[in-house]
Amino acid sequence: MASSPSSSSSPLPPAIKNGEYRNWAELPAEIISSILHRLGAIEILRTAQRVCRSWRRVCIDQSMWRTIDMRVPRNFEGLLQDFEVMCRHAVDLSQGGLLEIEIDHYITTSLLTYIADRSSNLKRLGYVDHDPVMSSGVSQVVMKLPMLEELELSYVSIREQDLRVVGQSCPNLRTLKLSCVGNLGCCDKVALAIAETMPGLRHLRLFRNGLSDTGLNAILEGCPRLKHLELHKCLNINLVGNLER
Template identity: 55%
Template sequence: MASSTPFSGPSSSSPSPSILEDEGPRNWAELPPELTATILHRLGAVEILTTAQMVCKWWRSVSKDPSMWREIDMRNSGDLQSMEHDLEIMCLHAVGRSLGGLVGINIEYFGTDSLLASIADSSTHLQRLRLVSCYEITDEGLVEAVMKLPLLEDLEVSYCSVSGDALRAVGRSCPLLKTLKLNCPGYRRPRIECDDDALAIAQSMPELRHLQLFGNRLTETGLYAILDSCPHLEHLDLRQCFNLNLVGNLGKRCSEKIKDLRRPNDPTDDYAFDATVIDMVSSDDDYPYGFSDIDLLSDDEYHYEFSGASDYSDYGNYDYDYYDDEFFL
């Protein structure tokens, strides 16, 4: 059905071309600071530090305001080897600009234990932390960081290696945690059942409202534990959790308790990552003893072995002076 849009044609209220020509070029420095800040926020931290703050003195001034860095979004393409900039140095500079006022940060692909420790040391009021494909963040690094973040309410640890013990420590260190996203590739085969994550969540995160376990290998036992121990849970995403069959009493429990329930086979159109299902079928001829190389690897070993992750030392360093506050005069 056709609908009218602002671009469907001229209207009687539209200014004439002659009026537009008389206005001349717009001076971006005349924008109110809050509007300029809104524009810059939409770009993300990487674009602000490498491009936007160099546009003019006004944008440079706004970009240095600590309020601009309460939320730091370090989104990037993930192709670290082709980048000209060291994202870890850039992130540390952005955190420094917040002057301790950081409440939310998104790290993708380049997070390390040392970077996470630096963020935790200088951002004790952090409420939202997003870690995606951070293969160099270990259980120990995550646990040490969250011990300094008692106000954390929203945590995503997707496509990272994290154990049930580490999750349990997260829950105990962050009693206000309301949202947890723990996503991984969905495996239809090989069929492996593991309730470590689910039991850790049930034992340590009673205040959860939102839980996303895309691709998790939990069973009915783990799901029952979560339903029993997280009384405030309202949103539960179990897409591609192929060990679950939400029928009978379990299906009824989920339907009655959860307001927004995503079932194992629900559509994945709105999922933020690649939702391709991993379905590995091996023949007896290929593996005469009944085990493939994949079967012999643990979950964590498999994820790293086939993730394409490279050692961070491969990425080189970037000159910190580029981000010095005296660079733009």
């Protein structure tokens, strides 16, 4: 595979050397790594690591798996019956060094537990949950992640008691992004759980949350370090008077 000639400022080596096209397998490991970091984990595991031996050596290096993006590319949708096996393999490749992981689709409580059991230093967890029944598994998982700093839950209907466990288990939590399925289950009780157990929050994003002015006031009082507050489609809030200011 050939690429166009590069300028002197480009980090890539020239595509033509001594009148012949240069083989991509001959690229330095750091350049290969730079290319691969622009791909998601699924693309690396299903395609990139099969390019050649030199690419595979980089693909299985522990340093490649400190951050894992398991979001499913559109061209792979419907082809990932083995998604959980693939995700577990990616976690294994990190050899305990995983710091950030983002997942959507095909999530089970057993998969989240597998990740937590092997990633005690995890700092960021983000997932899209299309199965509301599985949301209760969050509390079981975060109890094993005391270093967690950022948690993003999308399309969930998380219970107040589960969110309290998150706050109590993750004293380093700085960012919470919560996107609810609807107003049901995401209300002032959830807001109070945030206010009472997450005083160290710096960034809070709530989407389609049913909290009222009461819940919002509790958050503002209980999270004094909050610097960024994003409220999207939270229709029960009426910003007037002191609350507006």
